[in-house]
Amino acid sequence: MSAVLNEQAAPVPVLEGWFTLDQQRPHLLGTRCTACGTYYFPKLKGYCRNPDCNGESFEEVPLSRSGKLWSFTNASYQPPEPYVQVDKDAFVPFAIAAVELEKEKMIVLGQVVAGTGVESLRAGLTMELVLEPLADGKLTWKWKPVA
Amino acid sequence: MSTNRDIAILGVGMHPWGKWGKNFVEYGVKAARDALADSGVNWRDIQFVSGAATIRNGYPGQVAGATFAQALGWQGAQVNTSYAACASGSQALAAARSKILSGECEVALVIGSDTTPKGFLKPQPGDRPDDPDWVRFRLGITNPTYFALYARRRIEMYGDTLEDFAQVKIKNAQHGLSNVNARYRKVFNAADVAASPMVADPLRLMDICATSDGAAAIIVSSVEYARKIGKAKAPRIAAISTVTPTFASALVEMPDIATDSAVAVPAQSFRAALPRKAYEEAGIGPADVSVAEVYDLSTALELDWIEDLQLCARGDAARLLREGATRVGGRLPVNPSGGLACFGEAVPAQALAQVCELTWQLRGQAGERQVANAKVGITANQGLFGHGSSVIVKA
Numbered sequence: 360m361s362a363v364l365n366e367q368a369a370p371v372p373v374l375e376g377w378f379t380l381d382q383q384r385p386h387l388l389g390t391r392c393t394a395c396g397t398y399y400f401p402k403l404k405g406y407c408r409n410p411d412c413n414g415e416s417f418e419e420v421p422l423s424r425s426g427k428l429w430s431f432t433n434a435s436y437q438p439p440e441p442y443v444q445v446d447k448d449a450f451v452p453f454a455i456a457a458v459e460l461e462k463e464k465m466i467v468l469g470q471v472v473a474g475t476g477v478e479s480l481r482a483g484l485t486m487e488l489v490l491e492p493l494a495d496g497k498l499t500w501k502w503k504p505v506a
Numbered sequence: 507m508s509t510n511r512d513i514a515i516l517g518v519g520m521h522p523w524g525k526w527g528k529n530f531v532e533y534g535v536k537a538a539r540d541a542l543a544d545s546g547v548n549w550r551d552i553q554f555v556s557g558a559a560t561i562r563n564g565y566p567g568q569v570a571g572a573t574f575a576q577a578l579g580w581q582g583a584q585v586n587t588s589y590a591a592c593a594s595g596s597q598a599l600a601a602a603r604s605k606i607l608s609g610e611c612e613v614a615l616v617i618g619s620d621t622t623p624k625g626f627l628k629p630q631p632g633d634r635p636d637d638p639d640w641v642r643f644r645l646g647i648t649n650p651t652y653f654a655l656y657a658r659r660r661i662e663m664y665g666d667t668l669e670d671f672a673q674v675k676i677k678n679a680q681h682g683l684s685n686v687n688a689r690y691r692k693v694f695n696a697a698d699v700a701a702s703p704m705v706a707d708p709l710r711l712m713d714i715c716a717t718s719d720g721a722a723a724i725i726v727s728s729v730e731y732a733r734k735i736g737k738a739k740a741p742r743i744a745a746i747s748t749v750t751p752t753f754a755s756a757l758v759e760m761p762d763i764a765t766d767s768a769v770a771v772p773a774q775s776f777r778a779a780l781p782r783k784a785y786e787e788a789g790i791g792p793a794d795v796s797v798a799e800v801y802d803l804s805t806a807l808e809l810d811w812i813e814d815l816q817l818c819a820r821g822d823a824a825r826l827l828r829e830g831a832t833r834v835g836g837r838l839p840v841n842p843s844g845g846l847a848c849f850g851e852a853v854p855a856q857a858l859a860q861v862c863e864l865t866w867q868l869r870g871q872a873g874e875r876q877v878a879n880a881k882v883g884i885t886a887n888q889g890l891f892g893h894g895s896s897v898i899v900k901a
């Protein structure tokens with residue numbers, strides 16, 4: 360898989376600026392309020408949403424690239440657009456993970472890597488962030504159980 | 507303190523849920539006329555029309571309150587429209603209560619009605635990475651994803667099973683069987699549910715509610731007005747909670763891709779906050795509740811709500827279900843109307859439909875699905891964008 364990706368000139372992310380394109384150790388990119396330390400993903404700028412904080416200054420930060428599996432499910436049917444559509448018969452169901460990041464104290468959703476179904480998932484598993492292409496070749500972040 | 511904040515429910519009416527292919531105004535007028543007839547109040551005497559906005563019929567700016575006031579025949583009432591997603595009906599009810607308690611009016615019509623959109627709901631076209639709805643669909647995260655994550659969490663944390671979820675469906679189908687306003691009136695058994703296709707593991711098609719056409723209307727008044735027209739014993743509304751969530755969010759809420767970060771302040775459950783405020787307002791507790799109508803967008807979500815309403819300890823709802831406590835005839839019936847499982851969601855009407863059901867239950871008019879000796883009922887619902895509600899009705 361990575362060999363195929365490396366042949367492409369420049370990988371295109373599904374969402375510009377949402378994650379680093381480091382194939383080995385990718386990170387989601389968030390922001391952090393410099394006043395109260397609250398993290399935001401997707402990035403928030405402007406005004407902190409903590410009701411006790413008047414912070415208006417944010418720094419961009421990479422989020423932890425591993426966390427604990429909070430819950431999981433799958434998509435048995437192809438999601439509607441703007442999910443990239445493939446021929447109905449070619450659609451392969453994929454799992455979806457909700458992963459709790461300890462340092463950031465937040466839960467982030469994402470697909471689970473291709474080939475890993477719900478039957479091999481359990482709450483509490485350590486999951487790490489990887490990059491994989493969607494059907495249009497654009498890269499997205501996915502969660503992968505750590506062996 | 508709570509008693510003089512009560513308002514009376516003089517009449518209720520509904521247009522049956524279904525997929526009728528008509529304009530939402532028609533459904534609403536039918537429900538309003540039924541509610542008026544039930545109350546014995548003349549339409550000309552209604553001083554305030556409080557509508558829950560209908561936004562999915564191609565008229566985003568449709569003003570529901572005025573629309574119904576015109577359809578019923580302009581008669582000079584004051585008018586208002588509320589939008590609060592699934593809690594729109596409760597907010598319209600709260601607007602009426604405020605008018606009544608402030609003395610601005612004595613009797614009001616509260617109304618919500620909806621026509622289902624054709625086909626699937628999907629985001630607007632074009633690349634819109636700033637729109638969370640566009641982002642999540644782009645990544646393959648649909649509405650059932652969220653309900654399935656909550657359901658799976660129950661399995662992982664409390665040992666709930668797919669059979670438990672199926673039993674919620676079977677129970678609610680049984681409840682809705684005799685309800686003339688329910689859209690789906692059919693008995694299901696465990697084999698039927700097990701044969702239903704998996705949509706988002708662990709939820710099958712039968713675990714997830716549909717969307718429907720439907721309308722509900724309620725005539726409310728001051729307690730003095732109720733006494734004056736000989737309805738001193740009409741059920742009362744003792745609480746209407748429409749609080750927002752408190753930062754930081756404990757659950758990933760549709761359409762978000764992540765929760766808030768709880769590093770600076772602790773994570774808080776939104777669902778649990780809604781009834782907490784209602785109990786406080788009514789001056790009663792969970793032990794006083796005899797019947798509940800909760801928003802079962804999925805079967806598993808009904809179990810979450812039972813715990814959020816504090817009707818049992820966290821993680822114990824499936825035990826209550828297995829004991830038969832939550833079915834009509836049990837000690838704490840939940841969704842005697844049949845719930846969303848039998849209705850399908852008609853957004854601006856749904857929260858009002860919950861109050862209609864409690865009204866019939868408290869009056870002892872619920873027929874085959876009657877909860878014996880119902881004295882206090884509570885509703886709970888949650889929708890998009892931080893909207894939700896919990897209403898307490900007492901005999």
Ligand SMILES: [Zn+2]
Pocket residue numbers: 392393394395396397407408409412413414
């Ligand atoms: Zn802050």
